[in-house]
Amino acid sequence: MSEVVQPASLALAVSRPKTAPFDWRRAVPLLLAAPLLIYMLVFYALPVVAMLLRSVNDPTWTLANYATLFDDVVFQKTFWITLNTSVIVTLGCLILGYPVAMGLVRSKTMAPFILVIILLPFWTSVLVRSYAWMVLLGRHGLVNEALMALGMIDRPIRILNTTLATQIAMIHILLPYMILPIANALRQIDPSLIRAASGLGSTPFMTFRQVILPLSMSGVAAGTLLTFVLALGFYITPAMVGGPRDITLSMLIAQQVDQLNWAYAATLSAILLATALAILAVARKLPGVGNAFRTSMR
Amino acid sequence: MTGAGMNGAGSASGSGASVTLSNLEKTYDRANAAKAVDGVSLDIRSGEFLTMLGPSGSGKTTTLMMIAGFETPTAGDIAIDGKSVVAMPPYRRNIGMVFQNYALFPHLTVEENVGFPLKQRGVPKAERAKLVAEALELVHLPGYGARYPRQLSGGQQQRVAVARAVVFKPRLLLMDEPLGALDKQLRENLQLEMRRLHADLGITFIYVTHDQEEALTMSDRIAVMNDGKVAQVGSPEDLYDRPDNRFVAGFIGESNFLPAIVRGLEDDVVIAECEGTLIRALCPGRPTSGEKVTLTTRPERLRFTDGAWSGTTPQNRLSVTVTEAVFAGERCRYMLQAGDGTSIVLKEPSSTAIRRRAVGERAEIAWSVADTILV
Structure with missing residues (x-):
């Protein structure tokens, strides 16, 4: 399986017999990608490495920055809040997204409409969407006005700048990342399997549980991973609509950078990056998931 | 035999279900769409092996899908054992079904696939295992239970699909071109196995295929579908020896079509003139004198006679010229021309004792009146 994901350059090196003269035609894909690769190296990879190095060499070579994290209450609380928010947001996306993905795949006439509904916010800036949520959830926002009009509450309740607001807004923003991989997996299920299940005596609910759900698990895994990893690094939305005590890891990093506390910010960044990579690495080892992740990202 | 909870529609006795299709129609809701199924009426007897044979688009698969419950008829009725099932969802009809691409669940092992219908019927685990083992035995795949479908060959997957379709002892088994994706050798083996399975199980089989040879080999009866x-x-035998119409004569086996004009009637035999020669043919209807008709006869029923006819039955004769001679192993195939243009195909066994005809040679051919049908 691993050879599938090897970049062209690696595949080239592995498959070329040592004795054969170098075939320039096989280097063409690499040459075509070269400008971008150089660009990424200079403007992305090198700065990231330089920044991460600051966590161990500022001012001298030391692992002290990491060691102090073990008794750093602020860090631990922040890390916990970040993980907690990510889990809740991911679950929310899954519960709300799965039925939408099914609707998207099942309905021939409604599919383009549903797809536009999903993708329209997807194409809008996160900043704009977070502002929209501020308007909606504010003291005199649409949600409060509606609840009061319905007589469910007497005076405006505090939604904006709470943990709930962060979760609502993040679920909304991350839903497409959950729906699209699941829809992709559902679309790949051979319709004759569903007919076969029905013909063999399975009610629609049993067919869902025994055939559709297990066969869509690859999409669920991919969507969950994608949503979770993106949620880990969320900054704008929690900063704008979240509660004052709901500091996520990315907010803490921003704060430290503001205070020119580069070494600490770099340490936190390294932790965030390591967490995301660790989750991806573990998930790829799960049977079927790595494969599904790649197919859904095509 | 029957496990607990297996009491869906019509599992009253061990024999096969009877199926009655009455004026069945299916139109897909596109404007001006032709009817996919247009007034099909069929009585399928209990325990029968009935094949629906036809070219693609003839409505055979749509008819099967309506019996299974995956398509809803636009008009008409489907009754299983005399009870209408049109309003019944597929999962309550208790019909076994083998799909064209087998439709095995890729995430389940062979054992789980075959046990699937039993699980839906709430059969306890221990009994399920026993029935699954029996079904796998029936299709000659014991010991394959733990594998996944993708680890099996096409023929093995097909057997698993059959085992899964019969494991819950349905009284009716539907098969949609189940051998279509297999190579010729395997197909022929499995055709014989299907027949054996039908004899063993004693249930009703409805089989859909476009392969006329397959239909002829396996079926008790064939319903030829067209448009x-x-x-x-x-x-x-009926369809091959006594086709009702030109479509059936042309679709099943090879046929010669001779244009002729009716000259007279003799009991149930019609006398017609073809290329200046009088030909006698069996005819169910009463054509009028002077009517233009088509006579049909099978290439392998024709013989070169050179004046002598060894058969005892009444015969037809025709003078022809050989226009093409092909040696095809077990048979020789000749293209002949009668009078001013009617082409006739003649096939004869390639015995060294029979003189081969050369192109351009003039000859006389003869065949039995019983092998000549007016269509």
Whole structure:
């Protein structure tokens, strides 16, 4: 399986017999990608490495920055809040997204409409969407006005700048990342399997549980991973609509950078990056998931 | 035999279900769409092996899908054992079904696939295992239970699909071109196995195929479908020896079509003139004198006679010229021309004792009146 994901350059090196003269035609894909690769190296990879190095060499070579994290209450609380928010947001996306993905795949006439509904916010800036949520959830926002009009509450309740607001807004923003991989997996299920299940005596609910759900698990895994990893690094939305005590890891990093506390910010960044990579690495080892992740990202 | 909880529609006795299709119609809701199935009426007897044979688009698969419950008829009725099932969802019809691409669940092992219908019926685990083992034995795949479908060959997957379709002892088994994706050798083996299975189980089989040889080999009766209608229903011999119409004569086996003009009638035999020669043919109807008709006869029923006819039955004769001679192993195939243009194909066994004809040679051919049909 691993050879599938090897970049062209690696595949080239592995498959070329040592004795054969170098075939320039096989280097063409690499040459075509070269400008971008150089660009990424200079403007992305090198700065990231330089920044991460600051966590161990500022001012001298030391692992002290990491060691102090073990008794750093602020860090631990922040890390916990970040993980907690990510889990809740991911679950929310899954519960709300799965039925939408099914609707998207099942309905021939409604599919383009549903797809536009999903993708329209997807194409809008996160900043704009977070502002929209501020308007909606504010003291005199649409949600409060509606609840009061319905007589469910007497005076405006505090939604904006709470943990709930962060979760609502993040679920909304991350839903497409959950729906699209699941829809992709559902679309790949051979319709004759569903007919076969029905013909063999399975009610629609049993067919869902025994055939559709297990066969869509690859999409669920991919969507969950994608949503979770993106949620880990969320900054704008929690900063704008979240509660004052709901500091996520990315907010803490921003704060430290503001205070020119580069070494600490770099340490936190390294932790965030390591967490995301660790989750991806573990998930790829799960049977079927790595494969599904790649197919859904095509 | 029957496990607990297996009491869906019509599992009253061990024998096969009877199926009655009455004026069945299916139109897909596109404007001006032709009817996919157009007034199909069929009585399928209990325990029968009935094949629906026809070219693609003839409505055979749509008819099967309506019996299974995956398509809803636009008009008409489907009754299983005399009870209408049109309003019944597929999962309550208790019909076994083998799909064209087998439709095995890729995430389940062979054992789980075959046990699937039993699980839906709430059969306890221990009994399920026993029935699954029996079904796998029936299709000659014991010991394959733990594998996944993708680890099996096409023929093995097909057997698993059959085992899964019969494991819950349905009284009716539907098969949609189940051998279509397999190579010729395997197909022929499995055709014989299907027949054996039918004999062993004693249930009703409805089989859909476009392969006329397959239909002739396996079926008790064949319903030839064309343009959404049943062109003819009958035993393989009926359809081959006494086709009702030109479509059936042309679709099943090879046929010669001789244009002729009716000159007279003799009991159930019609006398018609073809290329200046009088030909006698069996005819169910009463054509009028002077009517233009088509006579049909099978290439392998024709013989070169050179004046002598060894058969005892009444015969037809025709003078021809050989226009093409092909040696095809077990048979020799000749293209002949009668009078001013009617082409006739003649096939004869390639015995060294029979003189081969050369192109351009003039000859006389003869065949039995019983092998000549007016269509």
